[in-house]
Amino acid sequence: MAEEKRMVDTYEVTHAIHIGDREILFAVDDGKTDCPYMVCDCTWDNPLGIDQYFNAVGSADYLEMMAEFADRVQAQLEAVKAERDKITVPLSPFTPEHCAPNDYGKSIENKVVVIRVERLRPEYRTADRQLVLAVGGFGAHANARGRAVYTVNLYSGKESRWNREDILGVLKPEYMPGWAKERLKQILAEQQAKHKKQVQER
Template sequence: MENEKRTVDTYEVKHAICMGDKEILFTEDEENSDRPYMVCNCNWDNPLGIEQYFEAVVSADYLEMMTEFTARVTEQIEAVKAERAGIDVPLGTFTLEHCVPDDRGESIENKVAVIRAERLRPECRTADKQIVLVTGGFCSQAKARGRAVYVVYLYSGKESRWNREDILGVVKAECMPSWAKERLQQIEAERQVKQKNQEQVR
C-alpha cells in the first residue's frame, strides 16, 4: 500500500538514500526510550534480491545519528566518484535510438540488450551499467509469461536479474561500442569453457 510504513525490526525508516552499492537508512523507534535512533545500511546483493540490513548503530542522540547518516551518504558519494574516475569507457546513456525496441514476441537470450535508464538510480544511468548480455531466464524467451531475465554486465562481468519490462531493447549492431564487442567475446569464451567443464564433470 502507498502509505505503508517501511520498518527495520521495530524501527521506522525516516530517511533513505540509495547511492552506489548501498542504501543508507535513518530510522526511529518512538517506543524505545533508551535507543530510539538507528542508522544502518541495506543492499539487495543476493540471488533473490531480498533486502539485507547490516552495520547498524543505535543511540539516543539524534545529532550523533544524523551525523553518522550523512557521513555514510558522503562516503558512498565519494565511492561512486572514485569508481567513475576508474572507468575507461564513455559514460553516456543508451536510449531507444541505440536499440531495436524490445518485442516480447522475440527471444532476447544470448543477445546484447540495454537496461532502461529510468529503472536505474541517477548515478547509474551510464553505458557501463546498462549494456548487458542476456544469458537466460524464462522471460528471455519469445512470448513467455514470466518476468525473470538473467544477464551479465559486459563492463563488469557481474551477473544480475531483471524483469523483461526493464529491458529497453537489443543494441543495434552499428551502436555497439568497441569495448562492449571486446568484452562480449571474452564473456562468451568464458561461458564456453565453463559449459565444457560442466559437461566433463557429468
Template sequence: MSEEKRMVGSYEVEQSIFIGEKEVLFGVSQKEEYPFMVCYCDYNNPLSAPWYTEAVGTDDYLEAMELFCDRVQAQIVLTRSGQEKFKFDKTPFTAVDCIPDKKSESIIGKVVVIDAEPKRYEYQHAAYQLILADGGNGASGGRGQAVFGTCLATGERSRWERYDVLGEIRPERMPQWAKDALHTIKNQEKAKKPHSREER
C-alpha cells in the first residue's frame, strides 16, 4: 500500500522539520499560481490538531528552500535560547531513578518521571521529565491514560499519558532545582486557594 500523502490545501508536503514548538513545512502544487509553499504548523490547541500559519507562496524553488531553511534555523535559535535558562545537569532520568509505576495506583500529588525516549531529540533531557501530577483518569489509576500536571522546570501545565510515566522519582534522586521548583509551585497553589473567613 502506498503511504498517504500529507496535504496542506492543494499543496503536497515534500519536506518537514519539527524543531521546538513548531514544524516547518515545504509543499508543492502544480495547480497553483505559486507552486512552492512554506508554512509553519503547530499543535498547541485543545484537540492537538494541526494548525497551519504564516504560509508564503512563490514560483521560485530556491527562494522557497531558502525561506524553509531560514525558518528551521530560527526555530533552532528559539529552542536553544529557551533551554539555556536550565543551568542544571540535563542528563535524562531513567527507570533506575524511579519507584516503579503501578498503573492501577494514584500518582496525584506525586512528582513523576516522564520517559524521555518518545520525545523529539531536543526534549530528551531532565528539564521536561519531572512532573507534579494533579489530575486525570490516568493519574488516578482509572481506565483512561490522561495525566495532567505541572512541569517542574518550566512551570507549564499540560497533559501526558500514563504509559509514558516511568514512576515516582526516588527522593534521593530528586535534584535540588526540582525541590526548589516543587516548593514554589505548592506555594503558588496555596496562594490561589480562597481563605475561609474567620467567624466574628
C-alpha cells in the first residue's frame, strides 16, 4: 500500500524537520505555476493535538524557498541550544537502575516517575525532561484499564499527558536530586492550595 501523502491545503509536504517546539515544512504544488513552493511551521500545542500550520510563505523560486526552509531549521536549532544553556541542573538522563520497575499492579499516583528517554525527542533526552510527578489519570491506577497518566514536570512545572507505557518506573529515593526535592515540595504545596481553593468555592 502506498504511503499516504501529507498535504497542507493543496501542497504536498516533501521535507519536514521537527526541532524543538515546532516542525518546519517544505511543500510543493506543481499546479500553481505562480507559487509552487511553500514553507511553513507546524505545532500541536492545542487541546486536540491537531496540526496547526502558520508563518507560511511561498514563491516560484525553489532555491529561495529552500533557503527559507534551512534558515528556519537553523533558527530552531539555535533556540533549542539557548534553551539548554539556561538549564541549571545536571542533564545526564535517568536509566533503569535509577528506578523501581513500572509495576502495572501498583498505583503511581502522587509519585515521582521517570519518562523513558526514547519517548522524548532526541534534543530533549535530558534529566530535566524525565522527572515528573504523576498526579492523576486512569493509567496511574493499579491494574488500570486506561493508559493516560497526567503529570507535572518537576523542573518546568509544565503539565502533560503521557501513557503508562511511556514511564520507565518510579524514581528510587536515593537517586532523587536536590533540585527535584525542592521543586516537589513547591508543586505539592501549590496543588494543596489549589485543592483547598476549589473546595471553598463549592
